[in-house]
Amino acid sequence: MLDKIYNILYKEFGPQKWWPTTTKNKQFEVILGAILTQNTSWKNVEKAIKNLKQKNLIHPTKIAKSNQKSLAKLIKPSGYYNQKADRLKIIANFIIKNKNLEKQSIKIIRNKLLNVKGIGPETADSILLYALNKPSFVVDAYTKRIFSRIGLCKKEIDYHELQKIFHKSLPKKTKVYNEYHALIVALAKKNCSKKPICRNCPITKLCKKSL
Ligand code: SF4
Incomplete structure (x- = not known):
């Protein structure tokens, strides 16, 4: 399920090119x-x-x-x-x-x-x-919001519990973790905001919309 969501979001939003930096260091x-x-x-x-x-x-x-x-x-x-x-x-x-x-x-x-x-x-x-380019998945408020709405976890899930779900379900690759977190942020901004816009959400068919 997590890889399916990743593929849909990547297709929809494309590479996010995180983390944006502007200096040599x-x-x-x-x-x-x-x-x-x-x-x-x-x-x-x-x-x-x-x-x-x-x-x-x-x-x-x-x-x-x-x-x-x-x-x-x-x-x-x-x-x-x-x-x-x-x-x-x-x-x-x-x-x-x-x-x-x-x-x-x-x-x-x-x-x-x-x-x-x-x-x-x-x-x-x-x-x-x-x-440091190490595969350690970043969980934030957007991740909790989206994945609890989808029905994959509870709203109050602990940080490390949710991180474990991602670590277990995805290939342990920095590139995938990097892109996935950025795509979650993109979805939270475009569709899954506090008041979600589900109508044209790219993962609407996979989501239980538990608000
Ligand atoms: S369908 Fe609605 S609740 Fe589910 S992820 Fe999309 S915007 Fe959020």
């Missing part, structure tokens, strides 16, 4: 974006990243050395900017201390990330998948 830009996107829309993250880019700050050492108040001002568009400035400095120091992170196993990296202040499962998996 793609890996660190994704990590910054994964933190900045907490509780805000991507449009706001883009503005914050643009400000950081203009000050040439898309680099762990530069963020670690930056003045926290000035950093907060630059990322203001992303909301919770004082807290996020603190978190950006923490993750920058973490990256400086943990060189060659991608050479370690998913389990070890994930545990390390989850021990960093401000990083929960969704942010940890976003960093694993989109910055």
Whole structure:
């Protein structure tokens, strides 16, 4: 069922080309974006990243050395900017201390990330998948909403339970996880919003529409 949904969404929306980055230091830009996107829309993250880019700050050492108040001002568009400035400095120091992170196993990296202040499962998996190219499926509010409406899980399903469903049902491939999460976001924005537009939804025939 999950692969069937993937194929329909891919056919409908095409490749989503995630994670969108604009600088040479793609890996660190994704990590910054994964933190900045907490509780805000991507449009706001883009503005914050643009400000950081203009000050040439898309680099762990530069963020670690930056003045926290000035950093907060630059990322203001992303909301919770004082807290996020603190978190950006923490993750920058973490990256400086943990060189060659991608050479370690998913389990070890994930545990390390989850021990960093401000990083929960969704942010940890976003960093694993989109910055470090590791197959760790990202579950977000859209995933819970869509797949509970389809009838594949309960609305209150736990993060890791839902992640397990994806891990068990799909080939363990970064490319597939990368695209699938992005396609879920596309469907949530186009059809399966808070008030779903089921009429022209590409997966309407497979969905129980448990609202
Ligand atoms: S058919 Fe409706 S409820 Fe089901 S996924 Fe599509 S938009 Fe959401």
